[in-house]
Amino acid sequence: xxxxxxxxxxxxxxxxxxxxxxxxxxxxxxxxxxxxxxxxxxxxxxxxxxxxxxxxxxxxxxxxxxxxxxxxxxxxxxxxxxxxxxxxxxxxxxxxxxxxxxxxxxxxxxxxxxxxxxxxxxxxxxxxxxxxxxxxxxxxxxxxxxxxxxxxxxxxxxxxxxxxxxxxxxxxxxxxxxxxxxxxxxxxxxxxxxxxxxxxxxxxxxxxxxxxxxxxxxxxxxxxxxxxxxxxxxxxxxxxxxxxxxxxxxxxxxxxxxxxxxxxxxxxxxxxxxxxxxxxxxxxxxxxxxxxxxxxxxxxxxxxxxxxxxxxxxxxxxxxxxxxxxxxxxxxxxxxxxxxxxxx
Numbered sequence: 001x002x003x004x005x006x007x008x009x010x011x012x013x014x015x016x017x018x019x020x021x022x023x024x025x026x027x028x029x030x031x032x033x034x035x036x037x038x039x040x041x042x043x044x045x046x047x048x049x050x051x052x053x054x055x056x057x058x059x060x061x062x063x064x065x066x067x068x069x070x071x072x073x074x075x076x077x078x079x080x081x082x083x084x085x086x087x088x089x090x091x092x093x094x095x096x097x098x099x100x101x102x103x104x105x106x107x108x109x110x111x112x113x114x115x116x117x118x119x120x121x122x123x124x125x126x127x128x129x130x131x132x133x134x135x136x137x138x139x140x141x142x143x144x145x146x147x148x149x150x151x152x153x154x155x156x157x158x159x160x161x162x163x164x165x166x167x168x169x170x171x172x173x174x175x176x177x178x179x180x181x182x183x184x185x186x187x188x189x190x191x192x193x194x195x196x197x198x199x200x201x202x203x204x205x206x207x208x209x210x211x212x213x214x215x216x217x218x219x220x221x222x223x224x225x226x227x228x229x230x231x232x233x234x235x236x237x238x239x240x241x242x243x244x245x246x247x248x249x250x251x252x253x254x255x256x257x258x259x260x261x262x263x264x265x266x267x268x269x270x271x272x273x274x275x276x277x278x279x280x281x282x283x284x285x286x287x288x289x290x291x292x293x294x295x296x297x298x299x300x301x302x303x304x305x306x307x308x309x310x311x312x313x314x315x316x317x318x319x320x321x322x323x324x325x326x327x328x329x330x331x332x333x334x335x336x337x338x339x340x341x342x343x344x
Contacts, residue, residue, distance in 0.1 A: 016284050019094040051329070065098050067098065079094075114132065
């Protein structure tokens with residue numbers, strides 16, 4: 001075997017969503033903050049994302065995370081999140097995967113029954129409490145970055161659906177949220193393809209009709225991901241949802257930033273307050289539990305601090321290589337499996 005590159009990756013998923021973690025073979029990008037490191041990775045080392053997330057080594061239903069040195073003294077590690085078409089500033093499922101891998105591989109010492117740590121994520125520092133037992137990270141609760149509603153009940157024109165109402169909120173990524181049951185969906189697994197097509201249509205329309213910008217970071221702008229949910233059924237309840245990840249497929253987990261965005265919208269409407277909880281279930285029946293920890297503000301806008309909890313599992317240990325004679329050293333994408341739209 002010849003190899004011009006070798007990358008070590010720990011496989012992991014959080015409530016069904018794959019969030020593998022690079023632990024060797026990739027040097028950290030440059031930058032004074034982890035957000036700047038993420039931007040440098042995107043500009044100068046994006047071949048790593050393509051190599052690991054495209055076929056034949058990866059797939060559209062996968063994320064990969066690079067552990068990097070923290071840029072804050074109060075954090076034990078930083079991480080850069082890579083998804084099939086973008087680098088999001090924050091992800092709940094990926095944070096759960098990163099924490100699980102850091103603790104179960106010994107990169108960060110595990111303390112039973114609770115391990116407390118802080119991660120330096122591109123969107124900001126995230127406090128984590130991991131419940132640990134017999135060497136296993138049993139569950140993870142992360143206190144997310146401040147989240148807030150940007151628009152409520154905004155009118156959106158969608159071909160084939162007419163005018164629908166969406167909310168736009170920041171949960172670590174910018175979301176468009178809409179009640180899919182009003183459009184005739186039950187949010188069942190056999191609707192996944194139709195939901196993905198709808199989600200991509202909502203994303204494209206929202207980016208065109210409702211441009212938005214994070215009030216404190218202009219590099220975070222416009223709708224990145226779409227949440228299709230069921231009606232709110234009260235504090236302490238459980239709602240069904242699916243979040244459509246670009247380029248058009250359902251997140252297998254309930255989506256941590258998506259639940260954070262939903263909590264921010266419900267708080268903005270006066271339906272949830274500090275101390276209240278709400279949970280989301282995914283299309284495969286997995287669950288994230290959410291609660292509002294505190295109220296705060298971002299750029300003069302009312303915001304909340306949410307906490308999200310879920311579970312992660314290591315699935316394997318991998319060494320990915322590139323043979324110098326391979327005609328697809330950065331992989332390839334084909335429309336039959338790559339969501340509903342081929343993108344770079």
